[in-house]
Amino acid sequence: MKTRVGLVGGCLLIAALSLTACGNKPSETPSASVSANVDVPKLYQNYCISCHGNQLQGGQGPNIQKVGERLTEAEIVKRIQKGGGGMPPFQVTMKEEELKALAAWLSGLK
Ligand code: HEC
Numbered sequence: 001m002k003t004r005v006g007l008v009g010g011c012l013l014i015a016a017l018s019l020t021a022c023g024n025k026p027s028e029t030p031s032a033s034v035s036a037n038v039d040v041p042k043l044y045q046n047y048c049i050s051c052h053g054n055q056l057q058g059g060q061g062p063n064i065q066k067v068g069e070r071l072t073e074a075e076i077v078k079r080i081q082k083g084g085g086g087m088p089p090f091q092v093t094m095k096e097e098e099l100k101a102l103a104a105w106l107s108g109l110k
Contacts, residue, residue, distance in 0.1 A: 038101035047090060048102075056109070061087060066110055073100075073107035 044052075051061035058064070067076065077099055083089035090099070 038098050040101050040105045043094070043098055043102050047093065051087070064106060064109070068107045068110040071107065073103045076103040076106050 048061075051059055052064050053059045056063065056065045056067075071079065079087075080094070080099055080103060081089060081091040094102075
């Protein structure tokens with residue numbers, strides 16, 4: 001019964017994996033570890049640069065070089081998700097971890 005042995009091995013592996021996942025699940029994921037998987041400059045280039053400029057200096061959209069002085073990370077997440085006032089919404093386009101990483105970076109600009 002070789003198949004059975006294989007199955008048991010698979011279950012053990014899954015159990016081990018979910019253990020690590022469970023041990024590492026704070027209610028609020030720290031932004032640093034979120035950004036680790038996300039290429040923030042590339043996201044900005046892909047989605048934002050056309051309106052906010054290559055130096056965040058603005059253009060069609062406002063200057064966001066010091067947006068962290070005005071808005072919190074949560075406010076920036078909401079802003080990117082919903083858009084408005086001439087800015088398109090990115091809720092569907094971007095993954096949640098991408099949104100968060102981008103907002104975390106922007107909220108640090110002061
Ligand atoms: C089509 C042009 C356009 C694109 C693309 C765009 N924005 Fe905007 N953005 C705007 C405009 C216009 C505003 C100002 C809206 C207003 O006055 O309410 C704005 C406002 C903002 C604000 C608020 C600034 C403030 O000081 O209140 C943030 C933050 C922001 N954008 C971030 C982003 C990010 C991050 C991206 C990429 C994911 C992005 N924007 C893509 C046009 C754009």
